[in-house]
Amino acid sequence: MRDEALTARRVAFPAEWRRMRLADVGKWLSGGTPSTSNNAYWGGDIPWISAASLKAFRIAESARRVTMLGAENGSRLVEAGTLLFVVRGMSLKSEFRLGVTQRTVAFGQDCKAVIPAEGIDAHFLAHAIKAKTPEILAMVEETSHGTGRLDTSRLQGLEIGLPSLPEQRRIVAAHDAIEHRIAALEQVLAKSVVVEAALSASALASGAGEWPIQRLESVAVVAAGVTLGSEPTGDGVIELPYLRVANVLDGRIDTADVKTIRIMRSQLDRYALRRGDLLLTEGGDLDKLGRGAVWDGRLDPCLHQNHVFRVRCSNALSPDFLELYASSPAGRAYFQSVGKQTTNLASINSTQVKNMPVPIPSREEQDRLLAPVRAIRARIAILAKQIEKLKVVQKGMTEDLLAGRVRV
Known part of the structure; x- marks a missing residue:
């Protein structure tokens, strides 16, 4: 029955394609680690790839390097055009790391290598295997040490469809065309982020020492959110989404994973967020205290947890200007100076947030200074949406090409 179920789930490839088990796509190799106590084995010019360092699809560099002597005594060398993938490590709990070597490298025992057989393009094979990530991650087992382990024999049982070598290369070229477009946009995005930081710093520096300083509570209302724990039941109870510390990042709100909580309807006005509220986190690493972003109202109604402060500004203070200042070196320095440090975390309280000294230029000047910052942020x-959309298009197109549903 199990074999019949597996057969029923098999992908229907074009008739002229070969169906191949991964066990047959090339030569499989294991790696190793040279003795770390022998200095003659380390510090050479050969990248040594481990589960921790295998992060790029095109593998060319690693922080750790071995000598030829080290590669020959405990590790293994593979040439350019070899597939490497992680079969043991913490990363296997959430991702399947795989790539193609761009030069000669050595690799450790937490990885496996496949040298593609004749007639198989290495990059095509890598894409074909990567497309099976959900199935592969379902095979991962947890070891006694808590790391993930991928049984090679089970992995070798997976099947891929193999078109002619020219079509393999056309599929790779189609994937790479979108990849190059994504890379170009990411370069523009990275430069834009640098420009945004410079414009933000310039906006705050333009009137430094001249603007009046006021305590935050004189120009804004600071409030904590709903406390998690015992939730009410019965009449008058409503269940709503709420933002927790994990949702409030530095400069943006992430709503990809939002949880819900039950409160009394009578508490809604007290805890509901409004568009334009600045959210600041109560705890975390000392250098990240008070990180936050302005809420854009994308979920309505929406609440906030008690470990996230809501700052609702008066007309005298733009929430965008306050966010700019709170994330500046001066704002960070204030939170670090008043934060309470424990063994693992630091925290601030609402009184400290209320007492934060904030420069208050006129509202007209705030808006003038914010104009270029808002423009670059837009x-x-x-750019971020374009990149995300292209990645979705690339993934769907590659899956269709690898299954033969669409032909190049």
Whole structure:
């Protein structure tokens, strides 16, 4: 029955394609680690790839390097055009790391290598295997040490469809065309982020020492959110999404994973967020205290957890200007100076947030200074959406090409 179920789930490839088990796509190799106590084995010019360092699809560099002597005594060398993938490590709990070597490298025992057989393009094979990530991650087992382990024999049982070598290369070229476009946009995005930081710093520096300083509570209302724990039941109870510390990042709100909580309807006005509220986190690493972003109202109604402060500004203070200042070196320095440090974390309280000294230029000047910052942030948001959309298109197109549903 199990074999019949597996057969029923098999992908229907074009008739002229070969169906191949991964066990048959090339030569499989294991790696190793040279003795770390022998200095003659380390510090050479050969990248040594481990589960921790295998992060790029095109593998060419690693922080750790071995000598030829080290590669010959405990590790293994593979040439350019070899597939490497992680079969043991913490990363296997959430991702399947795989790539193609661009030069000669050595690799450790937490990785496996496949030298593609004749007639198989290495990059095509890598894409074909990568497309099976959900199936592969379902095979991962947890070891006694808590790391993930991938059984090679089970992995070798997976099947891929293999078109002619020219078509393999056309599929790779189609994938790479979008990849190059994504890379170009990411370069523009990275430069835009640098420009945004410079414009933000310039905006705050333009009137430094001249603007009046006021305590935050004189120009804004600071409030904590709903406390998690015992939730009410019965009449008058409503269940709503809420933002926790994990949702409030530095400069943006991430709503990819939002949880819900039950409160009394009578508490809604007290805890509900409004568009334009600045959210600041209560705890975390000392250098990240008070990180936050302005809420854009994308979920309505939406609440906030008690470990996230809501700052609702008066007309005298733009929430965008306050966010700019809170994330500046001066704002960070204030939170670090008042933060309470424990063994693992630091925290601030609402009184400290209320007492934060904030420069208050006129509202007209705030808006003038914020104009170029808002413009570049809008550009950054557009670029980020374009990149995300292209990645979705690339993934769907590659899956269709690898299954033969679409032909190049």
